[in-house]
Amino acid sequence: METVVLVIHILVAAALVGVVLLQRSEGGGLGIGGGGGGGMGGFMTSRGAADALTRTTAYLAAAFFATSITLSVLGRAPDQPTSILDEANDSVPPVQSQPIEPLPPAETEIPSVPTPQ
Secondary structure, three states: OHHHHHHHHHHHHHHHHHHHHHOOEOOEOOOOOOOOOOOHHHOOOHHHHHHHHHHHHHHHHHHHHHHHHHHHHHHOOOOOOOOHHHHHHHHOOOOOOOOOOOOOOOOOOOOOOOOOO
């Protein structure tokens, strides 16, 4: 599922970049329409095209945020190990230790030291 959301996220990001570049800036930029009198061959007025691009940008931005949040939630799944060490510890079976038997009591008798004659 994470792969599907990631592909959608990349497509939305590319579409968002394209729509933002199509919008007309104050300096003209890469804007559509190029001048007055209808733009886009008389299909839409320049104001209608600007409104459609603004609305499309808003929808794509909302989809971008939604997929970003979804990816962060999917990436934070608790069933995945957080580090390589955790993964290594999970794969090694626990060691069964034998109970330690107490040592026999030590001799308390001190050996005698021969005295010089």
